[in-house]
Amino acid sequence: MPFWIWIIIIAVIVFGILPLPVLGFYLYSVLLVRTSPKKWGRECSIPDDEEYKRMFDIGIEWEKKYSSHKQPVEIVSDGFRLVGEFFDFGSDTSVIIIAGRMESLLYSYYFAEPYRRLGYNILVIDNRAHGLSEGKFLSLGFKEYRDILRWGELLHDSFHQKSIVIHGICIGSSVGLFALCAPECPDYFRAIVAEGMYTCFKDSFVNHLIDGHHSVQPATFFVMLYLRIFAGADASDGPVNRIDQLKKPILFIHSKEDVFSLPSEVQQVYDRCRSEKKLVWFDKGAHSRVRINAPERYDETVIDFLSRLVV
DSSP states (O other), X not given: OOHHHHHHHHHHHHHSSOOHHHHHHHHHHHHXXXXXXXXXXXXXXXXXXXXXXXXXXXXXXXXXXXXGGXXXXXXXXXXXXXXXXXXXXXXXXXXXXXXXXXXXXXXXXXXXXXHHHHTXXXXXXXXXXXXXXXXXXXXXTTTHHHHHHHHXXXXXXXXXXXEEEEEEETHHHHHHHHHHHSTTOOTXXXXXXXXXXXXXXXXXHHHHHHHTTOOOTTHHHHHHHHHHHXXXXXXXXXXXXXXXXXXXXXXXXXXXXXXXXXXXXXXXXXXXXXXXXXXXXXXXXXXXXXXXXXXXXXXXXXXXXXXXXXX
C-alpha cells in the first residue's frame, strides 16, 4: 500500500476526520497529476458510459479507415518527449486536435472527420502527461501551450504546412487559446474551434463539485493552492482573462445542457472576444459530447466556419 495512504488512515484514526489539506492534496493528485504511466493512457477513460464509449469506438473505426495516411511523429518540449500521429491527406493546411483532461490521441480521432472533409491534414497528439507522452503535472495551458507551438513548428518546418488550425475540447480549448494568444505565436496559426470553453478552471472545478453534490469549500482552496505550487498554474486565470488578446478567428461550439462549462460562462468569454468570432449553440449534449448528439450539424458548423476563412 502506498505510504501516503497510510498517512491518511493514521490521520483518520487520530483525528476522527480527514484533514482538509490532505483531502485537498488527494483530490489534486487524483485529478491533475499523472501518478503512474497507466493513468490517462490510451484506453477509453469512461468505458462504462455507453455514449462516451460509442464516441471512442467511432473514432477507432475512423482511424482504421484512414490508417494508410498515418505516420507517427514526436517532438521535445520543455524537456518532455511528446508523441502524436499525422494524417497526411495531401494538403498544406493542418488541424491540431487537442483533447481534454484524461484523454489520449485515440479520443481525438472522433473529432477528425469534418477536417478530412475540408481536405485538411490532421495531427492528433498525446498531451503531456497523457498517452505515450512524458510528463506528470497538468498546468491547464500555462505550460502546455508551448507544446502546441512546438507541434506547429514541426508541421510548418518538416511537413511544409502553410496554415494551421486548432480544434480544442474542454481544457484543450484553453490550451489552444493560450497558444494563439502567446506573443511568440507564428502567423501560420490561423484559427481555433473551441468546444466546451470555460471561463477559468476554478469555475469549471466548482461546477463539477456542485453537479456531484459536494461541498465547494474548502477543498477548492487547497486543490487550487497545490495546482499553483506544483504546476505553476493560476486556476483563476483562464480563457475569460485571455480572450481579449486573441487576434485569430474563433468558433465557439457549446451545448445548452453543459453543466461544467455553463452557457452563461461561455457567453462571458464570447462577449469579451474582440477577434472574428461565432458562437453556435446546440440543444443537446453533455460537456464534450456535442458532436455525438448532432454529428451532421456539428461537422457542417465547423466546415462552414472554416470555409469562409482564408487559411
